[in-house]
Amino acid sequence: MIHRRNVLTSILAVAFVGGAAAQTPAPRIPVTASFSIVADLVREVGGDRIEVSALVGPGQDAHVYQPTPADARTISQAKGIFINGLHFEEFMGRLIKTAGAKAPVFRAAAGFEPLKASGKHSHGDHKGHSHGDFAPDPHAWHSVPNVKAYVGNISKGLAQIDPDGATVYAQRAAAYIEKLDALDREIRAAVEDIPKERRIAVTTHDAFAYLAREYGIQFVTLQGVSTDTEISAAGLGKTIREVKARKAPAVFIENITDPRKIERLSKETGAKLGGTLYSDALSKADGPAPTYIELMRHNIRQLKQALAP
Amino acid sequence: MEGIASLLAPFAEFGFMRRALAGCVALSVSAPLIGVFLMLRRMSLVGDAIQHAILPGAALGYLVAGLSLGAMTLGGLVAGLAVALLAGLITRTTNLREDTAIATFYILSLALGVTLLTARGTNVDVLRVLFGSVLALDDATLLLMTGVSSITVLALALFLRPMVLEFADSGFLRSVSAAGGAMHFLFLGLAVLNMVAAFHALGTLLSIGIMILPAATARLWTNDLTRLMASSVAIALASCSVGLVASYHLELASGPAIILVAGCVYMASILAGRAGGLLPRLIPRRHLEG
Numbered sequence A: 001m002i003h004r005r006n007v008l009t010s011i012l013a014v015a016f017v018g019g020a021a022a023q024t025p026a027p028r029i030p031v032t033a034s035f036s037i038v039a040d041l042v043r044e045v046g047g048d049r050i051e052v053s054a055l056v057g058p059g060q061d062a063h064v065y066q067p068t069p070a071d072a073r074t075i076s077q078a079k080g081i082f083i084n085g086l087h088f089e090e091f092m093g094r095l096i097k098t099a100g101a102k103a104p105v106f107r108a109a110a111g112f113e114p115l116k117a118s119g120k121h122s123h124g125d126h127k128g129h130s131h132g133d134f135a136p137d138p139h140a141w142h143s144v145p146n147v148k149a150y151v152g153n154i155s156k157g158l159a160q161i162d163p164d165g166a167t168v169y170a171q172r173a174a175a176y177i178e179k180l181d182a183l184d185r186e187i188r189a190a191v192e193d194i195p196k197e198r199r200i201a202v203t204t205h206d207a208f209a210y211l212a213r214e215y216g217i218q219f220v221t222l223q224g225v226s227t228d229t230e231i232s233a234a235g236l237g238k239t240i241r242e243v244k245a246r247k248a249p250a251v252f253i254e255n256i257t258d259p260r261k262i263e264r265l266s267k268e269t270g271a272k273l274g275g276t277l278y279s280d281a282l283s284k285a286d287g288p289a290p291t292y293i294e295l296m297r298h299n300i301r302q303l304k305q306a307l308a309p
Numbered sequence B: 001m002e003g004i005a006s007l008l009a010p011f012a013e014f015g016f017m018r019r020a021l022a023g024c025v026a027l028s029v030s031a032p033l034i035g036v037f038l039m040l041r042r043m044s045l046v047g048d049a050i051q052h053a054i055l056p057g058a059a060l061g062y063l064v065a066g067l068s069l070g071a072m073t074l075g076g077l078v079a080g081l082a083v084a085l086l087a088g089l090i091t092r093t094t095n096l097r098e099d100t101a102i103a104t105f106y107i108l109s110l111a112l113g114v115t116l117l118t119a120r121g122t123n124v125d126v127l128r129v130l131f132g133s134v135l136a137l138d139d140a141t142l143l144l145m146t147g148v149s150s151i152t153v154l155a156l157a158l159f160l161r162p163m164v165l166e167f168a169d170s171g172f173l174r175s176v177s178a179a180g181g182a183m184h185f186l187f188l189g190l191a192v193l194n195m196v197a198a199f200h201a202l203g204t205l206l207s208i209g210i211m212i213l214p215a216a217t218a219r220l221w222t223n224d225l226t227r228l229m230a231s232s233v234a235i236a237l238a239s240c241s242v243g244l245v246a247s248y249h250l251e252l253a254s255g256p257a258i259i260l261v262a263g264c265v266y267m268a269s270i271l272a273g274r275a276g277g278l279l280p281r282l283i284p285r286r287h288l289e290g
Helices: A002-022 A036-049 A069-077 A092-099 A144-161 A163-192 A209-215 A233-246 A260-269 A292-307 B002-013 B015-040 B044-065 B069-093 B098-119 B126-131 B139-168 B170-176 B179-206 B209-219 B225-249 B254-272 B278-282
Strands: A029-035 A050-056 A080-083 A105-107 A200-203 A218-221 A250-254 A272-277
Touching: A029 A036, A029 A069, A029 A144, A036 A050, A036 A080, A036 A144, A036 A163, A036 A292, A050 A069, A069 A092, A080 A092, A080 A144, A105 A144, A144 A163, A144 A209, A163 A209, A163 A292, A200 A233, A200 A260, A200 A292, A209 A218, A218 A233, A233 A260, A233 B002, A233 B015, A233 B225, A250 A260, A250 A292, A260 A272, A260 B015, A272 A292, B002 B015, B002 B225, B015 B044, B015 B139, B015 B179, B015 B209, B015 B225, B044 B069, B044 B098, B044 B126, B044 B179, B044 B209, B069 B098, B069 B139, B069 B179, B098 B126, B126 B179, B139 B170, B139 B179, B179 B209, B179 B254, B209 B225, B209 B254, B225 B254, B254 B278
Parallel strands: A029 A050, A029 A080, A080 A105, A200 A218, A200 A250, A250 A272
Antiparallel strands: none
16 A cells, blocks of 8 residues: 555656646645754755745744744744754744644654753753753754754655655655765764864853764853853853863854853953854855754864864 | 952952943943932933933944944934933923823833844844843943043033033023023933943843932932932942842842842832931921920
């Protein structure tokens, strides 16, 4: 039965491609992604068959996002809704309810072991931040193996809302996963070029725990895991002491947060300013990180440049 | 002695604490003086409206030039002055009273400011704009704050007499000289300058606090203008220092901590203030017995 259906979809897919070449292209299936990174992955897997819109666009911060009426319309017209999950999109549940969206919701971040949000990098003085103490850390896309799971889940989700495209999605997902494997090797090679004792970076918010676990770069952070908590004087003081004590070579600005505190930190600790890391959002198309793969490449390049002697 | 040393240790250890203190001292020397005059002219609420108007101005500056101190300051100055003048104009030309005119500006400014800030997927932190970032004062901001403070003190020293005269009886000075109107605008200009300086450290919502709270507190203790000015500055200086130290040791947000300390002094003065406090008024004075 399954076999016959696959053959059928292949024939349909061929017919579709042939027809599309001859006539006007078939209307794309509208799907919504919660933020720019998941949107990029959905686009990679969905290709021409789908039209992806992201609620939280490039350069925007999902922690402080405010839904607009246009977002409610977008989401109510979508045939499928793709989110990161792991409590990253706290606005999503209410938005889906108020918008009356009927489309199925697919969580991309599933099929691997999530880290706890209050891991070894939190400083203990950010209790009560919005993610709670036992919540998982949602920033799982900073580990490429996790994103391979994301891609599998997205492919399954797309096949569910568009069974005719299932083979196309599976093929595209497989091709993309090959690119991800190459990216993974690239990152590991870059980390190898940084001496072990210099693999410490300082960032504004605790977004890189997965990168830390996967690739062995340690991160000291200024804020807790969410950008919506303001650091206290004591918190900033502790961070300065920690950065000095661990001799972190460089501090990094993130694309979604105010750079002034981290500049202050750099001046006060003598750690050099290491450029911008893209944590929770892609850059605009003309920026250095317009796609997920470019984002990871950009980040590891910045880290290597600043940390390697 | 050791206790005091450990209380002050963060200032010795961290540059950002010294910068926060320096910025606060600069603010405390001039902003409460403006507050005293705002209070005497019954313009405290106007001050609040002007303070809010700085937000959309600064946001516009941000949209045009990014996180640039110059553009945000200039935008704030222009918008603050515009509202200071417009609020007066509306009161004089329509049937709305001043308090209504002020309330409308105040809320429109806040809405416009936040809309502008969030308009184009920005990475500036709205919280930081509303509540300031006294812990992240860079060189340029500190220079701006100390500069504004110096200009204010200098201008007040030069023009204190005509200004007091204008404020005490605006009809009189205007009848004998053209300086009356000029004094009014000079004062408004100084007020907006101070508010923009305070905006960088304490944000839109809190910065008026460092002007009005010390002035109101001082008013509860004395009727004399010179003492009023001196004690409001002293109260502001004390509130800033205690607030910063408390925010460090108790792990509180620094801006609100400073204003809360000023608020505690104010509350205590409402009870105990010799010139207008509750208790001295309730307790019968000796000369009434005789």
